[in-house]
Amino acid sequence: MEQLTNAQNTLLQAIERLKRAMGMSPTVQELAVELGVKAPSVFEGLKRLEDKGYIRRQARKARSIEVLHAQTPDKTNLTAVPVLGMVAAGQPILALENQIGQVMVPDNVLRGKCFALKVQGDSMINADIFEGDYVVVRQQPIAENSDIVVAMVGEETTVKRLSIEGEHIELRPENQKLKPIIIGQQDELKIIGKVLHVCSGVDTEANPVTTKQEIGDVEI
Amino acid sequence: MEQLTNAQNTLLQAIERLKRAMGMSPTVQELAVELGVKAPSVFEGLKRLEDKGYIRRQARKARSIEVLHAQTPDKTNLTAVPVLGMVAAGQPILALENQIGQVMVPDNVLRGKCFALKVQGDSMINADIFEGDYVVVRQQPIAENSDIVVAMVGEETTVKRLSIEGEHIELRPENQKLKPIIIGQQDELKIIGKVLHVCSGVDTEANPVTTKQEIGDVEI
DNA sequence: CTAATGACCTAATATAAATTAGGCTTTTGA
DNA sequence: TCAAAAGCCTAATTTATATTAGGTCATTAG
Numbered sequence: 001m002e003q004l005t006n007a008q009n010t011l012l013q014a015i016e017r018l019k020r021a022m023g024m025s026p027t028v029q030e031l032a033v034e035l036g037v038k039a040p041s042v043f044e045g046l047k048r049l050e051d052k053g054y055i056r057r058q059a060r061k062a063r064s065i066e067v068l069h070a071q072t073p074d075k076t077n078l079t080a081v082p083v084l085g086m087v088a089a090g091q092p093i094l095a096l097e098n099q100i101g102q103v104m105v106p107d108n109v110l111r112g113k114c115f116a117l118k119v120q121g122d123s124m125i126n127a128d129i130f131e132g133d134y135v136v137v138r139q140q141p142i143a144e145n146s147d148i149v150v151a152m153v154g155e156e157t158t159v160k161r162l163s164i165e166g167e168h169i170e171l172r173p174e175n176q177k178l179k180p181i182i183i184g185q186q187d188e189l190k191i192i193g194k195v196l197h198v199c200s201g202v203d204t205e206a207n208p209v210t211t212k213q214e215i216g217d218v219e220i
Numbered sequence: 221m222e223q224l225t226n227a228q229n230t231l232l233q234a235i236e237r238l239k240r241a242m243g244m245s246p247t248v249q250e251l252a253v254e255l256g257v258k259a260p261s262v263f264e265g266l267k268r269l270e271d272k273g274y275i276r277r278q279a280r281k282a283r284s285i286e287v288l289h290a291q292t293p294d295k296t297n298l299t300a301v302p303v304l305g306m307v308a309a310g311q312p313i314l315a316l317e318n319q320i321g322q323v324m325v326p327d328n329v330l331r332g333k334c335f336a337l338k339v340q341g342d343s344m345i346n347a348d349i350f351e352g353d354y355v356v357v358r359q360q361p362i363a364e365n366s367d368i369v370v371a372m373v374g375e376e377t378t379v380k381r382l383s384i385e386g387e388h389i390e391l392r393p394e395n396q397k398l399k400p401i402i403i404g405q406q407d408e409l410k411i412i413g414k415v416l417h418v419c420s421g422v423d424t425e426a427n428p429v430t431t432k433q434e435i436g437d438v439e440i
Numbered sequence: 441c442t443a444a445t446g447a448c449c450t451a452a453t454a455t456a457a458a459t460t461a462g463g464c465t466t467t468t469g470a
Numbered sequence: 471t472c473a474a475a476a477g478c479c480t481a482a483t484t485t486a487t488a489t490t491a492g493g494t495c496a497t498t499a500g
Contacts, residue, residue: 005467007477024245024283027457041478043459048476060485062282062457063244227447247487261448263489268446280455282487 002052010035011045012054015065025063081105081136083116103134103199113139114196117150117159123173124148124159129198135159137193148195153181154188159195222272230255231265232274235285245283301325301356303336323354323419333359334416337370337379343393344368344379349418355379357413368415373401374408379415 004012014034018026028046032039046065049055058064083101103116116134127148129135135150143149145164150157151171160171160181169183183189224232234254238246248266252259266285269275278284303321323336336354347368349355355370363369369382371391380391380401389403403409 005476023286027282028459029457037477038479039457040459040480044477060458062247062486066243225446248489249487257447258449259487260450260489260491264447280488282456 004049004052004054008045008048008052008054011042012049012067015055016067019065019067025065027063081114081116083118083134103136105136105197105199115139115193116199119159123175123178124161125175127161127174129159129174129195134199135195136197136199138196139193141191143191143194150192150195152188152190152192153183157192162191224269224272224274228265228268228272228274231262232269232287235275236287239285239287245285247283301334301336303338303354323356325356325417325419335359335413336419339379343395343398344381345395347381347394349379349394349415354419355415356417356419358416359413361411363411363414370412370415372408372410372412373403377412382411 011031014031015026018030018034022030026034028039028042031042035042046055046057050057054067054069056066056068080102081104083103105114105116114136116136119129119131119133119135122131124130129148135148137150143162145162147162148159149162149171150159151162152158153171158171158181160173163170163172163180169189171181171183171189173180231251234251235246238250238254242250246254248259248262251262255262266275266277270277274287274289276286276288300322301324303323325334325336334356336356339349339351339353339355342351349368355368357370363382364384367382368379369391370377370379371382372378373391378391378401380393383390383392383400389409391401391403391409393400
């Protein structure tokens, strides 16, 4: 079987992904949107994939792509990231001794020293962070406006979007039902790290999750 | 869940069948061809199926039918239709005493007084009527141009397509190898009935056939 | 009996989707 | 090092598909 170029491989994966997500074969234009290119480029790519025997299609028929030789799902390298427990109502102990499990994360999202925390609560659902998910966090003491951060306010550890407007600092949930936490002069705010990535809490082959125990999740 | 009419049920089954056969949701036109109707009729049917909650679709998107409540395969009611024997070289005796068996027929194709005849010969193969099949016939003395009819010409009983052009009447086989029977002034033509349906001669669960004996088949 | 539905149709129209043409870079293999 | 192939683009065009409009006829529930 002939080798695929990068672009061709990306295209083939996009086909499979959309097919799964939509329950039907995607159109040329849908693929174009997905890949951020224009339809004729996709069309060319499809011809090449067809020449190489990876797909089959019916000329001029909508949504007629058939995948003949599925690619191994997403060959980006996965790296294990430790899931660290948090002391329920105190400062998180970010030490490997506190590791309660691990998640596999595509290594292109990782930078610096990272760890993961299990999410509790629904305050970030508009950012697609749900209860049971794992947030991958880069440990860093500062963050920028609009970063999603793990922070401690007093005794409480939380995940929120950081808002800095001059002197005014807020931790904003991504859930219209909840109110922002306004950081006053005498409030103690400690940034623990910045959220780089979210892993679905669902353990799949593409998304392996192992946890020893389920203590100390982050209340968001 | 709201009840489906016959036509709607047929449509839903066609969707499922084509979906299975093609590996993708069929288009409106493909369904139209499959069902022998025009696209707008299918379109209406789809709206009704959607209203009743059996399918879901995305407006204006090709091949976007999703079946939500699959039908149990072929729930159309089957009705027994008697298979009648014929006196070998004479007028068929269309009486129940001559019944040599029965076939089960979806009752939505039946109208009026019906009976079935077993097919002999291959003169109608282009109309998908094959040797050993059963034609379901509505007993009626007249028929229209292009109907498939059971007719007697002189002593012979036959199944053919009726062609009426002004005074000129023919019984045309659906098989390019055979010639039409031209009905002259002094020929005696008697229409016995119109063919409503064909049952495959193969006895399946979906298509039960029982025959006591195999005499008096119709020569076509 | 009668109005409402359902099930068709023909003829258009509107929109989606696929495809072609022609040109511009970048990569890649000989 | 240089031509071919890969990857992209814009602009049209063609074809497939969905949809609307405005009828007919038959069946069905009141």
